[in-house]
Amino acid sequence: MPELRKDPITGRWVIISTDRGKRPMDFVRESVHIKGNPAICPFCPGNEGKTPKEILAYGRNGGGKDTSGWTVRVVPNKFPALGIEGGLDREGEGLFDRMNGVGAHEVIVESPDHQKTLAMINEKGVEEVLWAYRDRMLDLKNDHRFRYILIFKNHGEPAGATVEHTHSQLIALPIVPNRVREEVDSAKRYYEQKERCIFCDMIRQEIETGSRMIIESDHFIALAPYAPRFPFETWILPRQHSSSFENMPAPYYAHLARVLHDFLGRLDAALAFPSYNYVIHTSPIGEEINDHYHWHIEMMPKLTKVAGFEWGTGFYINPTPPEEAARFLREAKVPA
Amino acid sequence: MPELRKDPITGRWVIISTDRGKRPMDFVRESVHIKGNPAICPFCPGNEGKTPKEILAYGRNGGGKDTSGWTVRVVPNKFPALGIEGGLDREGEGLFDRMNGVGAHEVIVESPDHQKTLAMINEKGVEEVLWAYRDRMLDLKNDHRFRYILIFKNHGEPAGATVEHTHSQLIALPIVPNRVREEVDSAKRYYEQKERCIFCDMIRQEIETGSRMIIESDHFIALAPYAPRFPFETWILPRQHSSSFENMPAPYYAHLARVLHDFLGRLDAALAFPSYNYVIHTSPIGEEINDHYHWHIEMMPKLTKVAGFEWGTGFYINPTPPEEAARFLREAKVPA
Numbered sequence: 001m002p003e004l005r006k007d008p009i010t011g012r013w014v015i016i017s018t019d020r021g022k023r024p025m026d027f028v029r030e031s032v033h034i035k036g037n038p039a040i041c042p043f044c045p046g047n048e049g050k051t052p053k054e055i056l057a058y059g060r061n062g063g064g065k066d067t068s069g070w071t072v073r074v075v076p077n078k079f080p081a082l083g084i085e086g087g088l089d090r091e092g093e094g095l096f097d098r099m100n101g102v103g104a105h106e107v108i109v110e111s112p113d114h115q116k117t118l119a120m121i122n123e124k125g126v127e128e129v130l131w132a133y134r135d136r137m138l139d140l141k142n143d144h145r146f147r148y149i150l151i152f153k154n155h156g157e158p159a160g161a162t163v164e165h166t167h168s169q170l171i172a173l174p175i176v177p178n179r180v181r182e183e184v185d186s187a188k189r190y191y192e193q194k195e196r197c198i199f200c201d202m203i204r205q206e207i208e209t210g211s212r213m214i215i216e217s218d219h220f221i222a223l224a225p226y227a228p229r230f231p232f233e234t235w236i237l238p239r240q241h242s243s244s245f246e247n248m249p250a251p252y253y254a255h256l257a258r259v260l261h262d263f264l265g266r267l268d269a270a271l272a273f274p275s276y277n278y279v280i281h282t283s284p285i286g287e288e289i290n291d292h293y294h295w296h297i298e299m300m301p302k303l304t305k306v307a308g309f310e311w312g313t314g315f316y317i318n319p320t321p322p323e324e325a326a327r328f329l330r331e332a333k334v335p336a
Numbered sequence: 337m338p339e340l341r342k343d344p345i346t347g348r349w350v351i352i353s354t355d356r357g358k359r360p361m362d363f364v365r366e367s368v369h370i371k372g373n374p375a376i377c378p379f380c381p382g383n384e385g386k387t388p389k390e391i392l393a394y395g396r397n398g399g400g401k402d403t404s405g406w407t408v409r410v411v412p413n414k415f416p417a418l419g420i421e422g423g424l425d426r427e428g429e430g431l432f433d434r435m436n437g438v439g440a441h442e443v444i445v446e447s448p449d450h451q452k453t454l455a456m457i458n459e460k461g462v463e464e465v466l467w468a469y470r471d472r473m474l475d476l477k478n479d480h481r482f483r484y485i486l487i488f489k490n491h492g493e494p495a496g497a498t499v500e501h502t503h504s505q506l507i508a509l510p511i512v513p514n515r516v517r518e519e520v521d522s523a524k525r526y527y528e529q530k531e532r533c534i535f536c537d538m539i540r541q542e543i544e545t546g547s548r549m550i551i552e553s554d555h556f557i558a559l560a561p562y563a564p565r566f567p568f569e570t571w572i573l574p575r576q577h578s579s580s581f582e583n584m585p586a587p588y589y590a591h592l593a594r595v596l597h598d599f600l601g602r603l604d605a606a607l608a609f610p611s612y613n614y615v616i617h618t619s620p621i622g623e624e625i626n627d628h629y630h631w632h633i634e635m636m637p638k639l640t641k642v643a644g645f646e647w648g649t650g651f652y653i654n655p656t657p658p659e660e661a662a663r664f665l666r667e668a669k670v671p672a
Binding site for chain 2: 001002003004005006008010011012013015016017018081082083086093094095096097098099100101102150152154160173174175177178179180182198201202205209226227229230277278279281298300309310311312313314315317
């Protein structure tokens with residue numbers, strides 16, 4: 001008998017096939033392998049002139065802006081979804097509301113090496129990427145038009161990546177995305193009732209239960225959520241309460257890099273280099289420090305095709321129980 | 337400058353690229369063309385024994401159950417997402433809630449002809465499909481375990497169809513899907529404030545504005561919503577207030593069939609036989625007759641790939657303004 005499970009934070013129900021759960025081998029897998037030609041890649045060293053002028057770069061030992069020698073480099077997206085200039089010009093149009101599409105859209109190039117995926121970069125390199133996320137978030141908060149800064153990564157073409165050189169993206173928005181607003185509001189209601197963070201409660205219960213745990217370090221955990229929408233969906237959360245990614249104490253970025261690096265290696269080993277998306281959910285701007293919301297990374301491997309039905313209903317059918325997904329990822333043998 | 341637009345019903349904001357909107361030719365189009373071999377198709381006449389025992393069939397002039405001669409046929413899904421037997425056994429597990437995955441999962445085979453898509457069936461045939469939806473919904477409501485009956489269609493492999501013979505699906509659920517619950521609750525709040533249905537208000541405004549209208553008949557309209565998530569997303573709604581699909585007066589199914597048939601022809605003509613999903617949003621069981629919710633069909637052509645980002649945020653970037661999409665569909669030349 002399949003199971004209906006409810007996510008305690010969003011209130012979303014999902015159908016979990018518990019009987020004949022799909023194992024890693026059962027998915028049609030399109031492995032992500034790097035094949036491109038660095039000579040024409042706009043994110044490769046030597047091609048800095050092919051991107052808009054850089055906003056941030058780490059690792060360059062001397063040498064000017066927009067030259068090679070960097071380890072992580074942030075540039076504006078050449079085809080931005082939002083425009084950086086101008087005011088919001090909020091307007092009504094009868095029933096409807098609109099504003100100008102004002103925002104920032106940036107690309108974080110995670111490594112100069114075209115041949116590497118994020119999973120192949122060492123911990124130190126992953127830590128630099130996390131610092132770049134943080135630096136850009138803190139800087140963009142000075143722009144008072146913005147209410148949310150969204151970090152996300154599309155890895156592999158099936159997950160929406162259009163350039164294969166490893167990169168993440170950042171979008172600064174004048175509004176808070178729906179899903180984040182729902183999570184924050186729901187966590188707030190829980191806190192008002194119980195004076196506890198719902199994520200902290202969940203983490204305590206998951207550590208005790210154990211069956212959905214993937215990685216447990218002193219500072220971060222990776223777990224398969226109780227009611228995942230997708231096979232092998234994974235959340236990475238700070239173990240202690242922390243309401244915003246960008247306000248963590250400095251040593252935590254190295255701790256997080258270790259867990260993220262470990263997780264991506266397991267994902268590649270268990271699912272043969274799958275494409276995936278991840279998103280950082282942090283508190284909205286202006287409410288960064290709070291007791292109710294717990295920032296986290298949501299990691300969604302792209303293994304199944306069904307889509308429009310889920311979009312139309314918010315209703316998900318997941319063929320892999322999270323307990324099995326967690327076990328596969330726990331037991332994954334990462335080549336040394 | 338792109339635009340941020342808010343859907344008045346769900347409160348969801350989307351980014352609409354107004355400058356360099358994508359026209360039909362700009363999408364990588366994978367046309368859906370029927371190629372299969374009817375001899376091995378479980379939905380073809382003569383192969384009735386390859387499906388579970390039929391639940392409903394129209395058009396058979398004499399002849400027994402599970403024989404050929406039908407025009408529309410409804411059977412249980414051979415690989416159901418939910419199980420039909422047993423109780424719900426609602427249970428808590430600390431923070432978490434679960435129940436048995438009890439429900440019905442049926443397939444509506446829309447035509448005996450393997451070579452036809454729904455768009456190629458005549459109006460009378462489309463009307464029969466709509467009657468089958470209605471008959472199954474009314475019948476399943478007698479089962480008091482169910483709270484919602486969801487009709488949806490996946491057309492083409494990119495939209496999640498696994499069998500190419502034209503069909504829709506039905507899932508009866510012991511819970512109301514999130515997206516439907518949100519829409520109904522939001523419409524209810526609007527009604528409490530204004531004593532008007534928000535959909536009725538929107539329809540009035542859209543008919544007056546005209547720029548997003550696609551088809552306008554006496555009883556139904558097809559329009560591009562103001563804040564669509566996807567290029568060429570279209571809603572089909574009854575013009576007069578009607579809270580549930582399955583409780584419409586009998587003549588309306590023929591009216592709806594005419595508009596649906598017309599729309600699918602335009603979609604094929606404008607976008608070269610795209611894959612698509614549609615979903616019927618009707619009122620939940622037990623609250624069918626109300627003044628606040630307006631049932632409708634949400635039609636989502638599958639033209640873009642980006643997915644995980646949208647799933648993680650509820651935030652959509654749509655490269656085609658609905659005014660342009662509506663114009664293309666209005667002007668589409670359907671071959672006679």
